[in-house]
Amino acid sequence: MRIIAHLIRKEFLQIRRNRTFLPMIFLMPVVQMLILAYAATLEMKNINLCFSDQDLSPASRGIQAAFRGSPFFNVMGNTFDPAEAESCLKDGSADIVIVIPKGFEKDLEKERKAGVQLLVNAINGSKASIGSAYTQQIITGWYRTYQQAAGGSIHGARAPLIQAIPAFWFNPELNYQVFMVPGILVILVTMIGMMLSALNIVREKEMGTLEQINVTPIKKHQFIIGKLLPFWIIALFELGFGLVVGKLLFDIPMQGSLWLLFGVAGIYLLAVQGAGLLISNTARTQQQAMFVMFFFNIIFIMMSGLFTPVDSMPVWAQYFNYINPISYFMTVIRMILLKGSGFTDIQIPFFSLMALALIMMSLSIWRYRKTV
Amino acid sequence: MKEEAVISVSHLYKRFGHFTANDDLCFEVGRGEIFGFLGANGAGKTTAMRILCGLSKPTSGDVKVAGFDVYTQTDHIKRNIGYMSQRFSLYEDLTVLENIRLYGGIYGLSRQKIREKSAQLLSRLEMEHMQNSLIKSLPLGWRQKLAFSVAIVHDPPIVFLDEPTGGVDPLTRRQFWNMIYEAAHRGITIFVTTHYMDEAEYCDRISIMVDGQIAAIGTPADLKASYGVSSINEVFIILARGRQAVTE
Secondary structure, three states: OHHHHHHHHHHHHHHHHOOOHHHHHHHHHHHHHHHHHHHOOOOOOOEEEEEEEOOOOHHHHHHHHHHHOOOOEEEEEEOOOHHHHHHHHHHOOOOEEEEEOOOHHHHHHHOOOOOOEEEEOOOOHHHHHHHHHHHHHHHHHHHHHHHHHHOHHHHOOOOOOOOOOOOOOOOOOOOHHHHHHHHHHHHHHHHHHHHHHHHHHHHHHHHOHHHHHHOOOOOHHHHHHHHHHHHHHHHHHHHHHHHHHHHHHHOOOOOOOHHHHHHHHHHHHHHHHHHHHHHHHHOOOHHHHHHHHHHHHHHHHHHOOOOOOHHHOOHHHHHHHHHOHHHHHHHHHHHHHHHOOOOOOOHHHHHHHHHHHHHHHHHHHHHOOOOO | OOOOEEEEEEEEEEEEOOEEEEEEEEEEEEOOOEEEEEEOOOOOHHHHHHHHOOOOOOOEEEEEEOOEEOOOOHHHHHHOEEEEOOOOOOOOOOEHHHHHHHHHHHOOOOHHHHHHHHHHHHHHHOOHHHOOOEHHHOOHHHHHHHHHHHHOOOOOOEEEEEOOOOOOOHHHHHHHHHHHHHHHHOOOEEEEEOOOHHHHHHOOEEEEEEOOEEEEEEOHHHHHHHHOOOOHHHHHHHHHHHHHHHHO
16 A cells, blocks of 8 residues: 555656646646637538529519528529539539529419429538538528418418427537537546556656566556556546536536546546556557557547437447447436436446446456566 | 575576577576676676566576575565666656655655665765755766665665666766675675676676676686686687687
8 A cells, every 4th residue: 555655656746747747737628628619510600602593583582581691601692594503512612502493483372382402512411411401491481481471362271381399408509519518528538547647657668667666576456556546536637627617618517416427437537547558568669659549549539429429320330339438438428417317327338337447457457567 | 605595597598489598597696795797788688687687587497586486486586686777767757855765665665764764875875965856957877876776775685787887987987886895795695787897807706698608607816817818808808709700
């Protein structure tokens, strides 16, 4: 016990003396949240729109006005010639072209049915689908007001329009930051818990101090606890600090128990620290360790559901996430913070994390050698 | 031979694939002896030393250090040796005192004992005024002297020194060897590798390794006499070059 205390004290002394470490601990959450939460947004704004209005009727002008009033669209222009509108799409000055065919208003009044054509630049698939969904919403909305303005004249025997009114639970304002900030916290905790503790061990290897430690009677478990515990503590502190920053900057909700969150984070950290330790056992230089961790982290983070929901991934990807600790923690932190989930709701990811932590830790302790 | 062997090695082999780094080593080192372990670069000195320290296992052969077996009792061995490697082994971003405290703590010394030891050690090195300086701010010679003192902070029966004076100025080297003598006087066995042949002359006994084998072993005086030369330097050159001539 006393030996572990000596090792931990040494680790904290070194961290305190490190000129980049302390500022980074406080700067990282703030900067990452500001940049990622504001800039990396999936909300669509500034969709460039071009009309090709061949009807030139009050109805077609009404549609154009509806788009001009929307904050999501920039109406770039209107041309009679559909070929010209298409060229806007080709040269990239428009994301969506709306073609309103001749006779649109007439059809609408006579047949109660008319079509407009949407041409969408779908290079960015998600932007295209979200953009066209917005477009359809606006056109439907316009049609409703158009009908009302026309009064009974076109009402006649038409069936009532069915309208679905969504109620957005857990994030009623569809606030993207509320979704992103917990995700960023996961990344932060991972970087500190896994990357820093692994790099720290490899650094001692490079410096030659690890060899000195290896000729002392320190036991395996003493060394490992002495190395991992300081970063475990710092990572949990970082989570707390990040939550405070998230609360102050974005007013992220904290519905569930913070104790539960920290408990899960503690177990999650054991799993990723075990992985980091395993990598640091095999790597000879910090560069190697960094590269290997980078490789795994990118894959695990992308699969984890940070940006895109896991449920919409292909089945093999969902299977992959059974062994992805980041994915479990990503799910749980959002459940606890946004939904207020309790222990019974998160049992499955909780015990999965526990199993992963156990496996990773035993693997890395088994692989760790005091002799070279 | 002294009354009792604290290191005994018999028929030690260490192979890495087809390469034999240690080829049938046999020797003993007695209590309180200063044993110089010489050899050209790549002769297999460091490999043998790592085995004696419990950092690596022999391929075959019997090796006992401080009475403990290197195959099964490395934990006991580690408790009974000090080690100072050729690479720098103190923590550069800790102060002098913090390093002493850390290693004292690792070897299980009590807080009281650590305090006594640090005071004693710093006064012997005349480094009291530097106790709160970071290691990286100290000149190399000071660091090496400190590293040696830290390596024996737990009063081990044996200390292994791997080229402890590499890159150190002549004056500091002399001071360093005074410290070695002092330690030997207190009964600590010194096992030291070096490339400085003048230092070899200071040893009680030396062995010279060539291509993984011990080519000569004995007191410096005996070796000089049997090769009919006036310095260990010449003995070394005869052995190293002779072997090269054979292999070429």
